[in-house]
Amino acid sequence: MIAASRDPQRVQLQLDSRPQLHTDAKLLRVILTNLIDNALKYGDPTQPIQVRLSGDQPCQLRICNPPGPAGAPDAEQVFEKYYRSPRAHGLTGSGQGLYIAHAFSQMLGGELSYQPGADLICFQLRM
Ligand SMILES: Nc1ncnc2c1ncn2[C@@H]1O[C@H](COP(=O)(O)OP(=O)(O)O)[C@@H](O)[C@H]1O
Numbered sequence: 001m002i003a004a005s006r007d008p009q010r011v012q013l014q015l016d017s018r019p020q021l022h023t024d025a026k027l028l029r030v031i032l033t034n035l036i037d038n039a040l041k042y043g044d045p046t047q048p049i050q051v052r053l054s055g056d057q058p059c060q061l062r063i064c065n066p067p068g069p070a071g072a073p074d075a076e077q078v079f080e081k082y083y084r085s086p087r088a089h090g091l092t093g094s095g096q097g098l099y100i101a102h103a104f105s106q107m108l109g110g111e112l113s114y115q116p117g118a119d120l121i122c123f124q125l126r127m
């Protein structure tokens with residue numbers, strides 16, 4: 001998934017655990033592909049993004065990027081269908097990726113949350 005992303009060299013992967021997941025691999029792939037693609041697309045293009053897996057039952061997958069020119073999305077609307085932050089309109093997208101990722105996370109019994117910070121924008125999947 002990372003190798004097939006738009007900029008694999010910017011992805012820093014940290015595996016703190018190797019959880020055994022019994023889940024729908026195709027849905028999980030859609031979720032992770034969306035999160036990694038967003039971090040590479042909207043994050044500062046000169047900086048790496050961080051993908052970190054930790055814990056087991058539940059495990060946490062955190063994907064973080066420093067904000068890019070489009071800034072940080074609005075926490076109240078980020079998982080709404082068709083939402084795009086105002087300054088993201090110059091970049092291609094349809095505003096459906098996070099809506100789908102959030103819905104798929106729930107279908108898998110997990111939870112996708114948005115954790116914005118001043119220096120890092122993070123999305124966390126817990127399942
Ligand atoms: N990792 C991220 N860093 C900064 N902004 C983000 C990130 N992920 C999503 N966003 C913002 O949230 C909006 C919605 O994302 P998404 O649902 O994936 O739609 P799309 O990528 O098609 O615009 C994006 O348009 C962007 O403004």
Ligand SMILES: [Mg+2]
Pocket residue numbers: 034037038093097098
């Ligand atoms: Mg997207």
